[in-house]
Amino acid sequence: MKKLLVPRKKSFMRFAMVGVLNTAFGYALFTILSLSGLLPQVALVISFSGGVLWNFMTHARLVFDTRGLGRLPFYILSYLVVYAFNALSLEGLLSMGVQPITAQGIIVLPAAVLAFILISRVLTDRFPWQQEV
Template identity: 35%
Template sequence: MVVGGVNTVFGYGCFWLLLYVGLHYSMALLIGTVLGVLFNFKTTGTLVFGSHDNRLIFRFVGSYVFTYFCNLAGLRVLVGAGFSPQVGGLLLILPMAAVSFVILRRFVFAAKT
């Protein structure tokens, strides 16, 4: 839970900062996701799933590609409904964390759980 919280704060912080400097939400989300993947792989793999297998990086990246597009679709809907990208991003944190965890557990680190 702590690892997920730290990873979420890091990812949302990157997203928010990139919005603050003027990037469109889709680009801020993309860059934030890339930075999150780099930050999260070792913490999530090692501390949450007990994995030290660096070969899983490709599955891990694939899971985040899927999650990025889900998150982007959700943001488009929420921004279209009048929410700011910042608030939309906050509203999507828990659903995207759940989606990400399920994908990581079933498809990335399945042998370790």
């Protein structure tokens, strides 16, 4: 069975729109947890963990037209890569004296670009710059 893939421009726009909502949720949760006194890395773990299943469903269905949970383990793995990038970047910025909320704000865009690349690969079997087959 040949799968119909969503055109790249359309998928990027959908990814951006869904990503804004997902990122806003994650960043708001990180902010609330940080302001409530949790250490920045603990707040980051909770905000990432809380959104993975929700993000999988929104990305798979609304962005890449993928059904089922078969790709969820690879999706989680891609999120762990994004998390590692985010955690290391956050630690680096914190060590330079940047406040936690500002530091996370700086990291949001590069982390989103990395996530698009990895999630595109996981949910469509190709990178965003590759041609459909």
